[in-house]
Amino acid sequence: MKPDINYVNDVLAKTALLAAPLLLGCELIRHTLDGDIRLKIVETEAYHQDDPASHTYRGLTKRTAPMFKSGGHLYVYFTYGMHYCLNIVTGQKGIGEAVLLRAAEPLEGIELMEHNRGTKNLHQLASGPGKLAQALGIFNTELSGRKLSKNSLQLAAPQLTIPSDDIIASPRIGIRHATEVPWRFYLKGNEFVSKYQKTVR
């Protein structure tokens, strides 16, 4: 059964905490000159402005301004001196929250993603936030602050409804604060979910 056509808009209007599990199963589509890239989101994390682990915890800055935009905008940040991470902003304008896309299952444009990633290992193409952005060909913060669109990145509703039993909530990865709250969501048993990282110093 095909989900409602307004699924995506409805999800993006919600708070990050509510939207994060609902983005699982949604498809990311990027049109490039060499063809389309399409992936299914399998792992997400929610960040909001009263959250010590969030970039917006200490208020609006030039970098995090996109997170304060309305749902449907993009937030891309650069981290560890070498990786880009892609977020989808949710909720209303003025509230700094977003959903980090942590992992996705390659569906289309595999060769393009292999080229972007420099590996042919299917399970390594987008099984982590840095990898996911790289697979999509995101090598700078150009998309940060832009809206989802055909020219940037598109988001489509799940092909099939995701049973709520298939969604697992767990602590977020790689953060130092608020390590206990289960705001990471992933599809149970999915092979393209990121490998759990070791403890943070």
Next chain:
DNA sequence: TTCCCGATTGTA
């Protein structure tokens, strides 16, 4: 203007 460190990844 300095300095610490991160919503990570790949390699040893």
Next chain:
DNA sequence: ACAATCGGGAAC
């Protein structure tokens, strides 16, 4: 277990 690598942002 650890290096790579650099910009954001708090502190000085």
